[in-house]
Every structure is written in structure tokens, then in C-alpha cells.
Amino acid sequence: MTKSLVIKILIGLSVVIIIFFSYSKLSKEDKKVSIEKETVEEDIDATTNIIKDVNYRSNDVKGNEYFLNASEGQMDLTNDKIIFLTNVKAKINMVEGNVINIKSEYGKYNINNYDTIFSKNVKINYEDNEIKGNYVDFSLNRDSLIISKNVVYSNQKNSLKADVVEINITTKDAKIFMYENEKKVKIKSN
Helix, strand or coil, rough: CCCCHHHHHHHHHHHHHHHHHHHHHHHHHHHHHHHHHHHHHCCCCCCCCCEEEEEEEEEECCEEEEEEEEEEECCCCCCEEEEEEEEEEEHHHHHHHCCCCCCCCCEEEECCCCCCEEEEEEEECCEEEEEEEEEEEECCCCCEEEEEEEEEEECCCCCEEEEEEECCCCCCEEEEEECCCCCEEEECCC
């Protein structure tokens, strides 16, 4: 064999070896990247959709502000606009300066229209008034707060028990009634 042929073979082998090791190294990096991606995907559990420390803020067209906080939220699997909440606190800052605070154990919040259902041990504080119940339907769009199920409304002067208290949050008009006609709203003066 001639010297030039040996050099060509050595150069060819060197190129093959370099290509082999380069390919081998790239292949290992690809595997490393795919392993890292798999690890990240394992950290995100696709069967659960729990969110910790939920906070929402919204304003209506009149300028009222609505703040909603919960210790935990879970998206509705059938409707991605609904979130179920736990340990809920809401604050409504009305344009005229009044503040409404609402607390409940559970809630259901619509992220499109801000309507919120509060349930179980609901407590509403508004000025010197306190309203307790087990179910509240709040809507900025309807301008209403409907409290039902074991409603107790109290302030410094009066205490009232009813099935439903419906309040227009802008005009402050309230409707108080019982589901059954033969039952009466109970009012007690303090």
C-alpha cells in the first residue's frame, strides 16, 4: 500500500470515528432531554386540577370592585369557565363607598360573568348588618345577592329569620319571604 492510500484510510476512519462519537453524544443528549421532559410531565398530575391560593379581581360597568379569594380551587371538568372553591372570602367595594364581605366554606365561581354561589356556613357583613345562611347566589350582572336556607339577618336593633332574603346591591332594596305561605318571617327586636 502506498503512503497516500494509508493516509486516506486513516483520515476516512478518523471521520467515521468522529461521526460515530458525535452521533452517539447527540443521541445521549436527546435521551437526556426526553427523560427530563418525562420527569416534568410526571410532576403534573393530569387527573387532578387543584389550584392553591385562588385570587380573582373584577369590576362591573358601574365601577364596583369584586375580590374573591379561596384557599383552594378546582376546575369543573365539564365546563372550563367554572371553578369550585374551598374556604371562600369575597369583598365587594361599592362605588358609593360601602363594603360587603362574604365568607363561606365552599363556592362556585364563573370566570366569565363573575357570578358566584357561596355555600355552607355563609356569613355576610354589610355596614352594621350581618346575614347568615347556607346558600348565597351573588351576581354583579343581575345586581343581586340572594341568601337562602336558614337565613338569619341581624343588626343592633333587630333579628330576623326567613327562608330567603333577596337584596339589590345597588338600590339596597330587600325582599324577605318564606317558601311556604302558612309560615311567617320571624322578627325580634333587640
